[in-house]
Amino acid sequence: MGVLQSIFTWWNGATIGTNWALRGKTRVGEDSLGNVYYQGGVDMNGIARRWVIYAGANDASRVPPEWFGWLHHQVEALPDQALPPARRWQKPALPNQTGTAHAYRPAGALEQGGRRAAATGDYEAWTPGE
Numbered sequence: 001m002g003v004l005q006s007i008f009t010w011w012n013g014a015t016i017g018t019n020w021a022l023r024g025k026t027r028v029g030e031d032s033l034g035n036v037y038y039q040g041g042v043d044m045n046g047i048a049r050r051w052v053i054y055a056g057a058n059d060a061s062r063v064p065p066e067w068f069g070w071l072h073h074q075v076e077a078l079p080d081q082a083l084p085p086a087r088r089w090q091k092p093a094l095p096n097q098t099g100t101a102h103a104y105r106p107a108g109a110l111e112q113g114g115r116r117a118a119a120t121g122d123y124e125a126w127t128p129g130e
Contacts, residue, residue: 018053022040025041026040029067029078032092035053037071059096061095064092066079070082
């Protein structure tokens, strides 16, 4: 990332200010998506501060559930220490698919041909003036 881009854009990764603020903080882990997690200092309530530096676009849906719990103090220990291993049937976490080719499109959506099943006999459309 270029110097000007790291000064002025926050949506493509950490800015210079964020990197400066993370000096002296402890890197505690990295998830399967490449996001890096830090901890250090306390807020005004005495609660430990925690950060995530995204690998790629800043999108909160790219934080896996186990790290989300750690970031929001739902789990105090790191995910690999506090949580049981993933089960065989569990799928890996996915980022938000809205706006991509993998987004959910119900029957009747324009991308699905714009046709949906006919309404059943118990439905009567409202028309003004009746």
